[in-house]
Amino acid sequence: MDSKQYIALEEKYGAHNYHPLDVVIERGEGVWVYDVDGNKYLDCLSAYSALNQGHVHPRILNALVEQAKKVTLTSRAFRNEQLPFFYKELSELTGYEMSIPMNSGAEAVETAIKLVRKWAYQVKKVPYHQAEIIVAEGNFHGRTISIISFSTEEYYKKEFGPFTPGFITVPYGDAQAIADAITPNTAAIMLEPIQGEGGVLIPPSGYLQEVEKLCKENNILFVADEIQTGLGRTGKLFAAHHDNVRPDIVIIGKALSGGFYPVSAVLADEPIMGLFQPGEHGSTFGGNPLGAAVARAALSVLVEEDLIKKAETLGNYFVEKLKEIPSKHVKEVRGKGLLIGVELNPEAGGARRFCEVLKENGILAKETHDNVIRFAPPLVITQETIDWALPIIRETLLMN
Numbered sequence: 001m002d003s004k005q006y007i008a009l010e011e012k013y014g015a016h017n018y019h020p021l022d023v024v025i026e027r028g029e030g031v032w033v034y035d036v037d038g039n040k041y042l043d044c045l046s047a048y049s050a051l052n053q054g055h056v057h058p059r060i061l062n063a064l065v066e067q068a069k070k071v072t073l074t075s076r077a078f079r080n081e082q083l084p085f086f087y088k089e090l091s092e093l094t095g096y097e098m099s100i101p102m103n104s105g106a107e108a109v110e111t112a113i114k115l116v117r118k119w120a121y122q123v124k125k126v127p128y129h130q131a132e133i134i135v136a137e138g139n140f141h142g143r144t145i146s147i148i149s150f151s152t153e154e155y156y157k158k159e160f161g162p163f164t165p166g167f168i169t170v171p172y173g174d175a176q177a178i179a180d181a182i183t184p185n186t187a188a189i190m191l192e193p194i195q196g197e198g199g200v201l202i203p204p205s206g207y208l209q210e211v212e213k214l215c216k217e218n219n220i221l222f223v224a225d226e227i228q229t230g231l232g233r234t235g236k237l238f239a240a241h242h243d244n245v246r247p248d249i250v251i252i253g254k255a256l257s258g259g260f261y262p263v264s265a266v267l268a269d270e271p272i273m274g275l276f277q278p279g280e281h282g283s284t285f286g287g288n289p290l291g292a293a294v295a296r297a298a299l300s301v302l303v304e305e306d307l308i309k310k311a312e313t314l315g316n317y318f319v320e321k322l323k324e325i326p327s328k329h330v331k332e333v334r335g336k337g338l339l340i341g342v343e344l345n346p347e348a349g350g351a352r353r354f355c356e357v358l359k360e361n362g363i364l365a366k367e368t369h370d371n372v373i374r375f376a377p378p379l380v381i382t383q384e385t386i387d388w389a390l391p392i393i394r395e396t397l398l399m400n
């Protein structure tokens, strides 16, 4: 079968909730993927940063296989011997006292919302069912009903109401707007330190510090969604670290399993995470031994291969070189670490057509919103590979 036949099959039997580039991937290794027609591509999306450690990392693969031979699922009705080490190693790496494991990112966001509300009623003494959470315009936190309830993206939510109340939306990057939105019932402010899906939007410097200060002054929890920006992607363990802030709650997912298996988690210290009581929250697969073993290996690869530092140095290099491309289409090149956005002018005809041409020339990147091309290769990329990609990107951005 060639790719056309695979695509026809998929379109016939599968829901059309995505609009993928027409490349049918069969195999991946490190930063490279291979399609069913034998073409090789540089992956510059990394499954939205779930593949920070690269495709099929041998050490994570080994952890998966070895654990799969032993036991894969116990449910949390019983304990397993991987989960305690997952908790301990995650705590030692991140500096948060406790965590709760989930599977997808959206589930972890839902978990954080429940935790915040519980804290509001138990600790802050907000009247029951009155807790408010302040969120930012242009956010992306996942796809569940409650999460899309506070999306500002028309087509994410238009035909999916009724929605969950309790969320207040303010412009991203504007601390004064947050200050104005705070009420006695405000439980939390939840933000992405950089809006990835929003178009790699980096807030003004000082913003996160002001948010932290507002939270402290008003007895509000600061929740950072680091599902995309965390675990090294931006050149720090967490993107919030660039601004020296320590959110009360951090949500992670994606690269937590190096792309092998859905593993997500919410991190917090004991006074907050300790609020959950037996029976109040759970997940059949959350914290399973296979996921825990995979995540432990994925975290150790980040540390032992110094991927966070690599993201910083190679990210700076990549951005500098992209900025040198004299393209009339480019409005701005921005990024932190290896989370890079090339924003095109509105007249450029949309980012999609550039992504199509990049694909024809061996680079897989994806448009985010209409006018931004995101470059976010696995952190195991080398300068040599970036130097291979640059002339292709250059030629693509210089086309008419």
Ligand SMILES: *Cc1c(COP(=O)(O)O)cnc(C)c1O
Residues within 6 Å of the ligand: 048, 103, 104, 105, 106, 107, 109, 140, 141, 142, 143, 192, 196, 197, 225, 226, 227, 228, 229, 253, 254
């Ligand atoms: C991907 C993402 C999510 C949702 O994660 P899923 O695993 O797709 O549910 C939430 N927040 C951010 C910032 C993300 O990038």
